Amino acid sequence: MISRTLPIKILRPDSITAGERAIAIEVPVAIEIDGLGYAVMMMTPADLAEFTTGFLLTERLADSADDxxxxxxxxxEAGWIVRVGLSERCKGRIHDRVRHRTSDTSCGLCGISGLEQLCKPVPRTPPRPATPVSALFAALAGLRAHQPLNAATGAIHAAAACDRAGKVIAAYEDVGRHNALDKLVGGLAIAAQPVDGFILVTSRVSFEMVDKALIAGAPMLVGISAPTSLAIDHAREHGLTLLAVARSDAILVVNDPWNLFENGSEGGT
Structure with missing residues (x-):
């Protein structure tokens, strides 16, 4: 169950009426890796295999879905538990980085033991985007159709992979923005499906969202809300094309390492 209907009251300037509303389910999900407790995430209990795969990839505990x-x-009784193993070549990493943390839906980095853990390696430089501006607006217009849980509850983030024409080819929802993106990263990795166009997220663009897009090998990350300074720095350091505050009438170009969006340009080719 990912939502439930509860009775509510609706306040208006001149009345109070009874009603009901679909409420998004948020539960703790404990991740146990090779028998060791690693993290407890507050999230939507759906697509947990995809989430776990993406989480291990973005945590750098695994290099591929095969690991x-x-x-x-x-x-x-208290939530959900995911037990997972790592391949032999990756097993040593868990002992180096075991931690017990409780992450809320706002920050997947809460609980790291030191600032040095922010400096995790990025395996490859993002490719040059080949997406025209028209595709960005097409994806924005089409994303709502891939957000059924948010349509019902109004409390859910989405992360979507889009092709060069702006068609949504995969999308996942979760109460946590970073959880939704981990689900997308994991789902793409399991399907061995690269990001051909760009990743679109319905949240603000933080350091961690940029980091996960880099692990996914996305040419470009587009966020519906604003970016943080650390997100911009991370994108610039690793050459990720970053767009933000994406609306139906305008999108901000925050980092354009390929100079795709020059004045009068149609963007990628």
Whole structure:
């Protein structure tokens, strides 16, 4: 169950009426890796295998979906538990980075033990985007159709992979913006499907969202809300094309390392 309907009251300037509303389910999901507790995430209990795969990739505990073994997802009294194993070549990493943390839906970096853990390696430089401006607005217009849970509850973020024409080819929802993006990263990795166009997220663009897009190998990240300074710095350091405050009438170009969006240009080719 990812939502439930609850009775509510509706206040208006001249009346109070009874009603009901679909409410998004938020539960703790404990991640156990090779028998060791690693993280507890507050999230939507759907697509947990994809989330776990993406989470291990973006945490740099796995290098590919093949390194993620034996995912076992089950519901417990207090929430959900995901037990997963790592390939032999990756097993040592968990012992170097074991931590117990409780992450809320606003920050997947809460609980790291030191600032040096922010400086995790990025395996490759993002490719040159080949997406015209028209595709960006097409994706924005089409994204709502891929957000059924948010349509019902109004409380859910989405992360979508879009092709060069702006068609949404994969999308995941979660109460946590970073969880939604991890689900997308994991789903794409499991399907061995590269990001041909760009990743579109319905949230602000933070350092971690940029970092996850880099791990996914996306040519470009587009956010509906604003970026943070650290997100911009991270994108500039690693050559990720970054767009933000994406609306139906305008989009801000925050980092354009390929000079795709010059005045009068149609963007990528």
């Amino acid at each position: 993620v073994r034996d995912i076992d997802v089950f519901e417990a």
